Amino acid sequence: MPDSIYDVIHRRRDVRGEFTGEPLADDVLERVLAAAHAAPSVGLSQPWDFVVIRDRGIRSEFHRHVHEEREVFAATLTGEAADRFARIKIDGVLESTLSIVVTYDADRGGPAVLGRHAIADAGLYSACLAVQNLWLAATAEELGVGWVSFYREEFLGKLLGIPDGIRPIAWLCVGPVSRLSDVPDLERHGWRKRRPLAQAVHQDRW
Amino acid sequence: MPDSIYDVIHRRRDVRGEFTGEPLADDVLERVLAAAHAAPSVGLSQPWDFVVIRDRGIRSEFHRHVHEEREVFAATLTGEAADRFARIKIDGVLESTLSIVVTYDADRGGPAVLGRHAIADAGLYSACLAVQNLWLAATAEELGVGWVSFYREEFLGKLLGIPDGIRPIAWLCVGPVSRLSDVPDLERHGWRKRRPLAQAVHQDRW
Numbered sequence: 001m002p003d004s005i006y007d008v009i010h011r012r013r014d015v016r017g018e019f020t021g022e023p024l025a026d027d028v029l030e031r032v033l034a035a036a037h038a039a040p041s042v043g044l045s046q047p048w049d050f051v052v053i054r055d056r057g058i059r060s061e062f063h064r065h066v067h068e069e070r071e072v073f074a075a076t077l078t079g080e081a082a083d084r085f086a087r088i089k090i091d092g093v094l095e096s097t098l099s100i101v102v103t104y105d106a107d108r109g110g111p112a113v114l115g116r117h118a119i120a121d122a123g124l125y126s127a128c129l130a131v132q133n134l135w136l137a138a139t140a141e142e143l144g145v146g147w148v149s150f151y152r153e154e155f156l157g158k159l160l161g162i163p164d165g166i167r168p169i170a171w172l173c174v175g176p177v178s179r180l181s182d183v184p185d186l187e188r189h190g191w192r193k194r195r196p197l198a199q200a201v202h203q204d205r206w
Numbered sequence: 207m208p209d210s211i212y213d214v215i216h217r218r219r220d221v222r223g224e225f226t227g228e229p230l231a232d233d234v235l236e237r238v239l240a241a242a243h244a245a246p247s248v249g250l251s252q253p254w255d256f257v258v259i260r261d262r263g264i265r266s267e268f269h270r271h272v273h274e275e276r277e278v279f280a281a282t283l284t285g286e287a288a289d290r291f292a293r294i295k296i297d298g299v300l301e302s303t304l305s306i307v308v309t310y311d312a313d314r315g316g317p318a319v320l321g322r323h324a325i326a327d328a329g330l331y332s333a334c335l336a337v338q339n340l341w342l343a344a345t346a347e348e349l350g351v352g353w354v355s356f357y358r359e360e361f362l363g364k365l366l367g368i369p370d371g372i373r374p375i376a377w378l379c380v381g382p383v384s385r386l387s388d389v390p391d392l393e394r395h396g397w398r399k400r401r402p403l404a405q406a407v408h409q410d411r412w
Contacts, residue, residue, distance in 0.1 A: 005211050005346045009241045009339055035215045037403045039338065042355055044392040046401050051408045058410060073323045081318065090321070103412075109398060112287065115296070115355040117279045122355045124327070125375065128334030132245065133215055135335075136342065140211045149248055149321040149328045161411045169331065186250040192315060195252050197243045202257045204264060205367045206309075 008140045011180055015144030016089040018177040019096040028141050029098075032174075035137035036102070041126035042116050045109030048127045051101040051160055061159060062151070062171065063093040069150040088189050091148040097175030101160060102131050104167045124169065131170050144177035214346045217386055221350030222295040224383040225302040234347050235304075238380075241343035242308070247332035248322050251315030254333045257307040257366055267365060268357070268377065269299040275356040294395050297354045303381025307366060308337050310373045330375065337376050350383035 033050055041047060053059060070090055077085055093099065104127040116122045135145045148171045156168045186192050239256055247253060259265060276296055283291055299305065310333040322328045341351045354377045362374045392398050 005214050005342055006237065006241060008211050009244050009343065012244070012246070014246050031212065033407060034403055035212060037406055038215050038218070040218070040220050040341065040353065042353075044390055044398040044400065046406070049406045049408060049412075051410070051412060053410055055410045069324050073318070073320070076318055076323065085320065088320070112279070112282055114279070114291065114294070114392065114397060117282065117356075118275050118358050119355050121330070121375075124330070125334045125337070128331045129338040129341075131331070132335040132338035133342075135246065136211055136339075137215065147246065147248075149325050150323075152324050163412065166412075169327075184250055186320065191320060192250040194250065197240055200243055200252070200255045201239060202255060204257070204259055204261045206255075206257060206369065206372075 008136050012135060012139040013144065013180045013184065015146040015173070015177055015180070016092050016185055018144055018179055018181070019092040019173065020176045020178055021095055021097055022176040024097045024143070024175055032134055032137045032141060036130040036134035039126065039130035039133045041129070042122040043109050043114035045113050045123055045126065047105045047108040047123045048130045049103045049105065049166070051103070053099040053101065058159060059093050059099060062156070063091070065155050066091050066093060066148060066150045069152070073150065084189055084191055088185065088191065090150055092146045092173045093148060096146065096173035100134070100172045100174055101156065101168050102127060102170040102172065103162060104169050105165070107165060127169050131172070134172065138174055142176070143174060144180060146173040147171070148173060214342050218341060218345040219350065219386045219390065221352040221379070221383055221386070222298050222391055224350055224385055224387070225298040225379065226382045226384055227301055227303055228382040230303045230349070230381055238340055238343045238347060242336040242340035245332065245336035245339045247335070248328040249315050249320035251319050251329060251332065253311045253314040253329045254336045255309045255311065255372070257309070259305040259307065264365060265299050265305060268362070269297065271361050272297050272299060272354060272356045275358070279356065290395055290397055294391065294397065296356055298352045298379045299354060302350070302352065302379035306340070306378045306380055307362065307374050308333060308376040308378065309368060310375050311371070313371060333375050337378070340378065344380055348382070349380060350386060352379040353377070354379060
């Protein structure tokens with residue numbers, strides 16, 4: 001487990017098809033959640049919460065919704081893109097051991113959140129940093145994580161009884177996997193290729 | 207450098223006062239940027255770019271703006287909060303070796319970004335994941351990172367010549383540091399205490 005951080009960062013994958021459903025030990029889950037909770041946050045607001053979902057009923061209901069939304073997206077595609085998308089698995093909600101929903105509470109640490117007066121979204125950014133800590137810690141623990149984003153926030157909020165004003169920002173499938181693929185699923189299916197780093201780096205100005 | 211990932215995650219700090227300004231080797235910077243670029247992204251859109259800023263003129267101009275915005279925030283505080291805030295350093299723009307601005311391009315990978323039709327912000331989330339990869343890689347390299355958010359996006363976009371439609375989401379000060387503090391600055395200054403993990407974790411439903 002004490003891999004170099006670069007190994008973990010480059011090995012990490014967005015998993016759909018490789019979940020085994022095997023159990024996940026409580027102490028491992030605790031370490032992964034503690035890693036997420038150690039993320040930086042604007043004004044030390046720590047605006048995230050984590051809903052750990054093992055209940056099969058809730059996961060099945062979410063899964064049905066995801067597949068309705070899959071159809072909504074599929075209907076926007078034609079030709080080759082439609083064919084490619086038809087072959088792509090978009091979630092491992094039922095096969096993974098559990099799911100973790102990460103939420104964002106804009107009121108946490110308010111009313112004057114240090115560092116947020118000029119950028120309303122800064123708190124939302126913090127919650128995302130927690131997601132990436134969780135993802136890397138899980139990868140180091142030989143677990144897979146798959147971020148499912150084919151859902152409507154309102155649906156998910158109601159499904160989990162999330163209070164008004166708190167926003168679900170990620171549904172993450174988590175659990176042991178048979179392996180992590182070397183190449184991202186979407187690249188393997190010809191959906192999109194990765195961009196070279198050099199194209200993304202600018203010096204001093206854009 | 208091959209620390210355990212948990213060590214890196216828990217050692218990471220949001221640095222203001224500890225930058226030394228010492229040089230940062232090109233190969234280290236390249237590794238850190240490659241780590242950021244290896245982040246997950248919705249539909250493999252990789253919607254981020256990185257502007258590496260060494261130019262002192264640009265950094266000074268940004269620094270002036272940040273301190274104007276500091277005054278804007280300070281004016282919203284009274285009593286004890288105002289006193290506490292007066293003692294808090296909010297940036298290391300001039301003392302750090304360089305800065306990296308991370309941007310978000312909503313058109314990247316479009317028009318049909320897989321996984322984004324139902325959640326407009328999903329691309330923005332991806333760019334944040336890149337920030338956290340960068341931050342952890344830099345920490346493993348014994349560098350400090352400080353996210354400065356006392357600025358207006360419009361000002362920063364103009365300062366760096368960022369094209370319309372592309373949004374700056376983070377100004378990160380980066381460079382060698384004398385040390386990383388054990389306790390977050392804002393906790394040390396009595397601004398806010400960290401929340402226990404147990405309060406942030408829910409089972410099955412909120």
